[in-house]
Amino acid sequence: MCATKASVNLCLFAMLLCFCVGKDGANEMTMWPPEKVPIITTLAKEYALFDRFFAAHPGSTYPNRQFVLSGTAHGMTDTGNAVPPGGFPQKTVLRSFQDTEGLDWRMYAHSDFCTLHTRWYSVSYSPLH
Amino acid sequence: MKLLPTLCLSALSATAAFPADTSQPVIENVVVMMLENRAFDHMLGFMTRGGPFGDVRVDGLTGNECNPKTFAANETEQVCVNDEALDNCPYDPNHSFAATTERIFLCEYDKTPNSPCTNMSQTDGNNSMMGFVASAVSEGESRTACARQKPL
Numbered sequence: 632m633c634a635t636k637a638s639v640n641l642c643l644f645a646m647l648l649c650f651c652v653g654k655d656g657a658n659e660m661t662m663w664p665p666e667k668v669p670i671i672t673t674l675a676k677e678y679a680l681f682d683r684f685f686a687a688h689p690g691s692t693y694p695n696r697q698f699v700l701s702g703t704a705h706g707m708t709d710t711g712n713a714v715p716p717g718g719f720p721q722k723t724v725l726r727s728f729q730d731t732e733g734l735d736w737r738m739y740a741h742s743d744f745c746t747l748h749t750r751w752y753s754v755s756y757s758p759l760h
Numbered sequence: 761m762k763l764l765p766t767l768c769l770s771a772l773s774a775t776a777a778f779p780a781d782t783s784q785p786v787i788e789n790v791v792v793m794m795l796e797n798r799a800f801d802h803m804l805g806f807m808t809r810g811g812p813f814g815d816v817r818v819d820g821l822t823g824n825e826c827n828p829k830t831f832a833a834n835e836t837e838q839v840c841v842n843d844e845a846l847d848n849c850p851y852d853p854n855h856s857f858a859a860t861t862e863r864i865f866l867c868e869y870d871k872t873p874n875s876p877c878t879n880m881s882q883t884d885g886n887n888s889m890m891g892f893v894a895s896a897v898s899e900g901e902s903r904t905a906c907a908r909q910k911p912l
Contacts, residue, residue, distance in 0.1 A: 654897050654900050654901070654902055655839075655897070655902045655903055656827075656829060656839055656892075656893035656894070656895075656896040656897040656901060656902070657839050657893075657902070657903040658846070658849065658850055658851070658853075658896070658901065658902070658903040659827065659839070659853070659892040659893050659896045659901075660825070660826075660827060660839050660840060660841045660842060660892065660893060661802070661841075661842055661843075661844050661845035661846065661903070662801055662802050662803075662805050662806050662821065662841055662842070662843055662845055663802065663803060663806065663843065663845045664806050664809070664843040665804070665806055665807045665809065665811065665813035665814040666811065666812070666813050667843075667845075668803060668804075668813075669813050671803060671804070672804065672807055672813040672814065673813065675804055675807065675815070675818075676813070676815055680804070680818065682800065682804070682818050682819040682820065683819055684800075688857075689857065689860040689861060689864055690855065690856060690857035690860050691855050691856055691857065691860075694857075708857045709856050709857050
């Protein structure tokens with residue numbers, strides 16, 4: 632069956648497909664029992680837990696970040712879509728609080744971020760250009 | 761899309777705007793934590809079981825939730841929720857707009873007629889959350905870690 636070099640390669644390829652891609656989809660329905668994640672479940676019990684919420688955008692990272700920051704993704708549907716030149720034009724929720732209520736705020740980020748994609752991120756009031 | 765664990769923290773100092781009410785605890789700060797790429801039910805859904813780390817009041821899982829294995833209308837095979845999640849997800853679940861629409865509405869993106877998969881402005885589709893398994897199967901995903909090594 633695997634007599635020629637070409638067919639050997641084909642066989643190996645088929646074996647990889649067979650053994651490595653089960654296509655069972657089973658991972659999608661696997662959850663953690665609460666005792667296996669005791670820290671986050673304890674946090675949930677001791678503090679507030681949002682267990683009824685709605686996604687503004689059924690999709691990926693960047694548009695979701697824009698929604699949580701500013702209530703719109705300005706038409707972005709997926710991470711990787713182009714960001715408008717100069718940044719998203721809409722004002723962030725926090726900036727609106729600052730303007731209308733005089734509240735101060737600060738944003739901390741661990742890695743690359745979202746906030747820099749809007750013009751109105753800055754504590755120092757200056758638009759990003 | 762980028763799926764490395766990322767975290768955004770916003771701290772809103774709310775001391776200025778709220779009137780003093782000595783009968784209630786005064787909230788000085790609200791901290792919002794955004795943690796990506798784990799579903800609520802995946803992390804906390806089985807808190808409904810109660811026990812020392814659970815709480816039966818949580819709007820989580822009944823344990824009876826199942827998804828059909830494929831998009832086929834006559835599909836009879838199902839995959840149901842269980843508490844056997846691996847410590848690490850064996851693959852990076854696709855959560856593009858297209859894949860998420862498939863998962864929510866059990867339709868094939870760009871294929872299923874008269875559904876949110878072909879009419880993005882249609883918001884009254886059957887948002888049954890029944891397409892997670894079928895969408896993953898259509899993408900060749902399996903529970904085995906080996907799925908990562910599929911040949912290019």
